[in-house]
Structures are given as C-alpha cells and as structure tokens.
Amino acid sequence: MTGATGRQAQRRGRFITLxxxxxxxxxxxxxYVAGLLESAGLDVLRTREPGGTPLAERVRDIIVAASGEAVPPIAELLLVFAARSLHVEGCIRPALEAGRWVLCDRFTDASYAYQGAGRGLGPEPVRWLETQVQEDLRPDLTLLLDADPEVGLARAGARGDADRFEQERGEFFSRVRAGYLERAAAEPERFRVIDASQSLEAVRLEIRNHINTFIQANVFT
Known part of the structure; x- marks a missing residue:
C-alpha cells in the first residue's frame, strides 16, 4: 500500500484532543479538525468526554445534569474517571491500536482544569487516577482554545439551558482557565494555545497550520 492511508495502517494511530x-x-x-485529517487520507474517530461509549454517555448525563443534589468535588472526579475508563478501554485504545486517529472533545486535561483547579482538589488526585485508568496513554497533540470566561459564557448562554457546570460563577471559570494555561505551560511540546476570542476565520487558520504541521511530522516522514 502507498500514500497516507498505507503508512498510517502500519503503526499506532495518533490521539488529538481539543x-x-x-x-x-x-x-x-x-x-473542522476532522475534515483536515480526513482530507489527508486518515481514518478518524471523533469522540467526546465525558462519554464516548453507551455506558460512559449515561455517566455523562449524571455528571452534567443540574439535579439539585450537591455533588462533592471528589465524587465528581470519580464519576469523570469512571466514564473515562470505559471510554479508554472500549473506544480510544482499540482505535489507536487499529491505526485510527482519535479526535476527542476534552480528555484528562479537563479534569486537571475543572476538578483539580476549578473545584480546588489540586493535581494529585487527578494524577493518581490518570495513572490507574490510562497507564501510559496520553494525547499526542492538544489544541487549547483559550478565551476570557466572560466571552465563553456569553456564547454558551446563547445555546439555551445551562448544564450544571455552566451554572457556576465566574470565579470558578477563572480558576478553570488558569488550570488549563498552567497545563499548557508545563507541556509546551504537546499543547498549542489558540486565542478563541478571535474571529472564527482566524481561529481556523491557526488550527489548520498546527494540524498540517502535525500531519507532516507524523504521516509524511
């Protein structure tokens, strides 16, 4: 076999998170990212967290629903990792081993940002669960779409009813943003930070440049 598809089938796929x-x-x-990858001849699996498998999606419903019952931060973290365990073993790892490229809407960096920073648990419980659930599995590339929380919440509010996270106060989202930026600063080789307050055209230009560079380094070399 020749071309991108042949080369990709001979080795592990790549794992990209937004x-x-x-x-x-x-x-x-x-x-948009999926379209760029597919245009390069790659077999792409799109998925999300929490969720990604039927049972993990049911856990997602529990996590995000505004039920009125108080959820302790550690309970929230454990629910997220329960869904992640199902997702990793039932979806992500098999796809990567089959040579597919996995594109995921959020992954463990979200736990460091939301539960570690936002909820105040700190990084240690997240790190321990990450090791237990994922072993050595980590994203190969992470695109971090960064914007002032006020900008993001205004956009989210325009979508309709707020979920349990969207009902949090601005201070929570400021901590989440800081948590994300701390992760990006600690792993600059993996993260690409994109100013999401720009126009959609400008955001996608940056995304396209980062993805094309990544494809070049991982497919055509």
Missing amino acids: EGGEGVGKSSNLA
Missing part, C-alpha cells in the same frame, strides 16, 4: 472552557467553540472546531 480543550477549553465553556463556549470556546470546541464542538464546531472538532468537525
């Missing part, structure tokens, strides 16, 4: 706070445009840009 991260960011509420209303930064992850879902719409996930489809």
Whole structure:
C-alpha cells in the first residue's frame, strides 16, 4: 500500500484532543479538525468526554445534569474517571491500536482544569487516577482554545439551558482557565494555545497550520 492511508495502517494511530472552557467553540472546531485529517487520507474517530461509549454517555448525563443534589468535588472526579475508563478501554485504545486517529472533545486535561483547579482538589488526585485508568496513554497533540470566561459564557448562554457546570460563577471559570494555561505551560511540546476570542476565520487558520504541521511530522516522514 502507498500514500497516507498505507503508512498510517502500519503503526499506532495518533490521539488529538481539543480543550477549553465553556463556549470556546470546541464542538464546531472538532468537525473542522476532522475534515483536515480526513482530507489527508486518515481514518478518524471523533469522540467526546465525558462519554464516548453507551455506558460512559449515561455517566455523562449524571455528571452534567443540574439535579439539585450537591455533588462533592471528589465524587465528581470519580464519576469523570469512571466514564473515562470505559471510554479508554472500549473506544480510544482499540482505535489507536487499529491505526485510527482519535479526535476527542476534552480528555484528562479537563479534569486537571475543572476538578483539580476549578473545584480546588489540586493535581494529585487527578494524577493518581490518570495513572490507574490510562497507564501510559496520553494525547499526542492538544489544541487549547483559550478565551476570557466572560466571552465563553456569553456564547454558551446563547445555546439555551445551562448544564450544571455552566451554572457556576465566574470565579470558578477563572480558576478553570488558569488550570488549563498552567497545563499548557508545563507541556509546551504537546499543547498549542489558540486565542478563541478571535474571529472564527482566524481561529481556523491557526488550527489548520498546527494540524498540517502535525500531519507532516507524523504521516509524511
């Protein structure tokens, strides 16, 4: 076999994640990234967290629903990792081993940002669960869509009813943003930070440049 598809089938796929706070445009840009990868001849699996498998999606409903019952931060973190365990073993790892490229709307960086920073648990419980659930599995590339929380929440509010996270106060999302930026600063080789407050055209230009560079380094070399 020749071409991108042949080369990709001979080795493990690549794992790309999109991260960011509420209303930064992850879902719409996930489809854009998928199109770029598919145009290069790659077999792409699109997925999301929490969720990605039928049972993990049911856990997602528990996590995000505004039920009125108080959820302790550690309970929230454990629910997220329960869904992640299902997702990793039932979806992500098999796809990568089959040579597919996995594109995920949020992954463990979100736990460091939302539960570690936002909820105040700190990084240690997240790190321990990450090791237990994922072993050595980590994203190969992470696009962090970054914007002032006020901008993102205004966009999210325009979508309709707020979920349990979107009902949080601005201070929570400021901590989440800081958590994300701390992760990006600690792993600059993996993260690409994109100013999501720009026009959609400008955001996608940056995304296209980063993805094309990544494809070049991982497919055509």
